Amino acid sequence: LIAFLMRWGVVSTAKIAGQYFLPLTTSGEQVVAVSSRNEERAKEWASDKVPAIEHVVGSHDELLALQDVDVVYLPVPTAVRTPLAMKAIENGKHVLIEKPVAATAEEASHILAAAKDRNVLVLDGTMWIHHARTKLISEYLFQNNAIGAVQHISCTLTSPLLNPGTNIRANKSLEPHGCLGDLGWYCIRWILFLMNNRLPVQVSGHYVLGEGEEVPFSFNGLLIFDKGESASFFCSFRAARRQNILVSASQGQLSLENFVTRNNESEFTVNKASEAPEVVKVPNCDQMAELVSAFVELAKDTTTNKFTHFEHSIDSMKVLDALLQSAENSSPVSIS
Amino acid sequence: LIAFLMRWGVVSTAKIAGQYFLPLTTSGEQVVAVSSRNEERAKEWASDKVPAIEHVVGSHDELLALQDVDVVYLPVPTAVRTPLAMKAIENGKHVLIEKPVAATAEEASHILAAAKDRNVLVLDGTMWIHHARTKLISEYLFQNNAIGAVQHISCTLTSPLLNPGTNIRANKSLEPHGCLGDLGWYCIRWILFLMNNRLPVQVSGHYVLGEGEEVPFSFNGLLIFDKGESASFFCSFRAARRQNILVSASQGQLSLENFVTRNNESEFTVNKASEAPEVVKVPNCDQMAELVSAFVELAKDTTTNKFTHFEHSIDSMKVLDALLQSAENSSPVSIS
Numbered sequence: 001l002i003a004f005l006m007r008w009g010v011v012s013t014a015k016i017a018g019q020y021f022l023p024l025t026t027s028g029e030q031v032v033a034v035s036s037r038n039e040e041r042a043k044e045w046a047s048d049k050v051p052a053i054e055h056v057v058g059s060h061d062e063l064l065a066l067q068d069v070d071v072v073y074l075p076v077p078t079a080v081r082t083p084l085a086m087k088a089i090e091n092g093k094h095v096l097i098e099k100p101v102a103a104t105a106e107e108a109s110h111i112l113a114a115a116k117d118r119n120v121l122v123l124d125g126t127m128w129i130h131h132a133r134t135k136l137i138s139e140y141l142f143q144n145n146a147i148g149a150v151q152h153i154s155c156t157l158t159s160p161l162l163n164p165g166t167n168i169r170a171n172k173s174l175e176p177h178g179c180l181g182d183l184g185w186y187c188i189r190w191i192l193f194l195m196n197n198r199l200p201v202q203v204s205g206h207y208v209l210g211e212g213e214e215v216p217f218s219f220n221g222l223l224i225f226d227k228g229e230s231a232s233f234f235c236s237f238r239a240a241r242r243q244n245i246l247v248s249a250s251q252g253q254l255s256l257e258n259f260v261t262r263n264n265e266s267e268f269t270v271n272k273a274s275e276a277p278e279v280v281k282v283p284n285c286d287q288m289a290e291l292v293s294a295f296v297e298l299a300k301d302t303t304t305n306k307f308t309h310f311e312h313s314i315d316s317m318k319v320l321d322a323l324l325q326s327a328e329n330s331s332p333v334s335i336s
Numbered sequence: 337l338i339a340f341l342m343r344w345g346v347v348s349t350a351k352i353a354g355q356y357f358l359p360l361t362t363s364g365e366q367v368v369a370v371s372s373r374n375e376e377r378a379k380e381w382a383s384d385k386v387p388a389i390e391h392v393v394g395s396h397d398e399l400l401a402l403q404d405v406d407v408v409y410l411p412v413p414t415a416v417r418t419p420l421a422m423k424a425i426e427n428g429k430h431v432l433i434e435k436p437v438a439a440t441a442e443e444a445s446h447i448l449a450a451a452k453d454r455n456v457l458v459l460d461g462t463m464w465i466h467h468a469r470t471k472l473i474s475e476y477l478f479q480n481n482a483i484g485a486v487q488h489i490s491c492t493l494t495s496p497l498l499n500p501g502t503n504i505r506a507n508k509s510l511e512p513h514g515c516l517g518d519l520g521w522y523c524i525r526w527i528l529f530l531m532n533n534r535l536p537v538q539v540s541g542h543y544v545l546g547e548g549e550e551v552p553f554s555f556n557g558l559l560i561f562d563k564g565e566s567a568s569f570f571c572s573f574r575a576a577r578r579q580n581i582l583v584s585a586s587q588g589q590l591s592l593e594n595f596v597t598r599n600n601e602s603e604f605t606v607n608k609a610s611e612a613p614e615v616v617k618v619p620n621c622d623q624m625a626e627l628v629s630a631f632v633e634l635a636k637d638t639t640t641n642k643f644t645h646f647e648h649s650i651d652s653m654k655v656l657d658a659l660l661q662s663a664e665n666s667s668p669v670s671i672s
Contacts, residue, residue, distance in 0.1 A: 152556075206668075220566050228546060232558070234566065239488065240483070240609050242584060248492055250576060273576050330667075
């Protein structure tokens with residue numbers, strides 16, 4: 001028996017589910033089950049996997065009830081994440097859940113309470129948090145105070161939506177937050193991370209529904225922090241692909257591109273007044289494998305520290321909820 | 337007699353006034369007068385100028401009344417720009433006015449009406465508009481449609497305020513807009529230019545007054561355009577120097593740094609999907625000399641086209657006014 005080996009069940013055959021199979025198996029984990037509401041699709045998904053998957057089932061509930069599944073991965077649409085996560089936790093299973101972690105922060109809090117109650121891990125699939133670059137940025141900003149006090153963060157994340165007529169990202173009943181959930185989540189989570197996990201005190205959001213659109217296709221967010229610092233982001237399905245962050249601080253700036261992408265090699269740039277820019281190169285890092293390692297490590301943790309990541313997920317949901325509320329009321333929303 | 341030669345009066349001895357002396361004289365223009373409320377300061381300012389300045393006077397009104405002044409340059413504080421501009425125009429003189437062009441858009445409209453009435457030119461000192469890079473960007477965006485339809489512009493302009501206790505930029509009675517006038521003006525004007533001189537339909541502004549501060553030291557602006565496009569900017573006296581613009585469009589991005597700075601060599605970057613970034617190098621260009629040339633050329637123009645630049649200045653003032661109003665009422669403001 002390998003020390004960290006857990007038996008995983010993958011709920012749904014979404015594209016991202018396929019991307020986790022390799023990191024799981026190469027990390028010494030075991031995928032023992034996959035489910036789809038369409039059993040044929042589950043069989044097709046399982047057909048090329050090595051080692052072979054034992055349980056290939058046509059019902060998520062059936063997978064969640066399996067005795068030999070220790071942990072489930074939930075890459076299902078946002079609207080159905082919470083009931084499936086709650087059922088998995090009730091059945092005593094650890095849960096790796098895609099983001100946004102729920103339809104609302106309140107739902108996410110229920111998930112956390114249930115996980116604490118059953119003493120199982122719940123963690124979201126925001127992979128870049130576990131990337132080596134992210135840890136290095138944290139050192140520059142917080143341990144070394146490389147650029148002084150952060151004053152503003154500007155964040156742009158754009159990715160064209162393919163087939164908007166049939167894409168579930170444009171379907172309000174499945175993905176109610178539209179581009180704010182799909183792209184804005186990364187912006188919000190990065191901003192909170194770069195602000196050392198502080199919550200803003202006030203947010204303003206804005207979107208315009210285009211003809212025939214049920215969900216935001218573009219979203220502007222503004223976050224105000226308690227010392228007057230601010231952050232703004234723009235995310236959109238309407239613009240060509242780009243990922244860009246600029247952190248403006250009292251003594252310089254930190255900037256990065258491709259802040260989501262699963263790049264192996266990566267970098268960020270530190271500018272200080274009257275010095276040449278420092279381009280910090282980060283060695284190869286498979287962030288999905290890092291996420292799997294972190295998950296397995298945290299699942300063994302017996303302290304409440306294992307829930308810190310999910311508390312940050314809930315904070316991101318609070319900001320996301322408040323941004324949507326602000327956009328719908330055309331008025332800033334306070335966060336306590 | 338040189339064809340384009342005009343006789344300039346420089347009103348005030350502000351630092352930027354000194355920066356115009358060389359471009360004026362090397363462009364074949366003649367500086368014939370300088371005024372300061374403090375006559376000693378005027379004398380000191382004039383002392384090292386070649387060719388020597390004929391009229392060195394201790395009163396702005398005295399300069400504005402001089403028969404042999406054709407054009408006045410007004411680098412005076414924002415709060416006193418309009419009365420001096422109006423008096424200059426009444427005296428039949430062309431006016432080059434620093435920006436923001438007035439305390440409000442309404443004041444700016446009065447200036448334009450008076451200039452049209454007396455058939456003299458009024459132009460503001462936004463120098464980068466006359467830079468070769470700006471014209472090249474216009475070609476890429478509008479003539480060549482290089483990156484498709486603009487969806488969002490993100491703009492950051494930060495510059496630390498030296499000596500905030502005594503700097504007139506922090507003095508509400510002289511510079512009522514604070515960093516929004518000093519830095520935000522450039523952001524607004526660039527955004528409107530990059531949107532092909534369209535006005536937004538709605539804006540939102542936000543600032544927090546720090547302890548002992550009379551004017552905004554940091555400002556966040558959001559501009560919404562009629563097809564749902566947006567632009568956001570952050571400007572601040574609290575962060576290290578940086579000038580950064582990212583234009584996100586349907587087919588790619590255009591980005592530039594140092595969008596204000598009087599750099600001789602400059603560049604911008606065009607990104608298109610699945611192509612390597614194109615860094616467009618722009619040859620040497622002295623944008624202040626270009627501004628002087630444009631001024632002299634426009635002053636000879638007998639059509640109303642000569643007022644197009646100032647109409648854009650008024651549009652920028654409208655946006656600036658609305659942003660301040662929005663910030664003060666914590667509510668979006670519509671622009672008609």
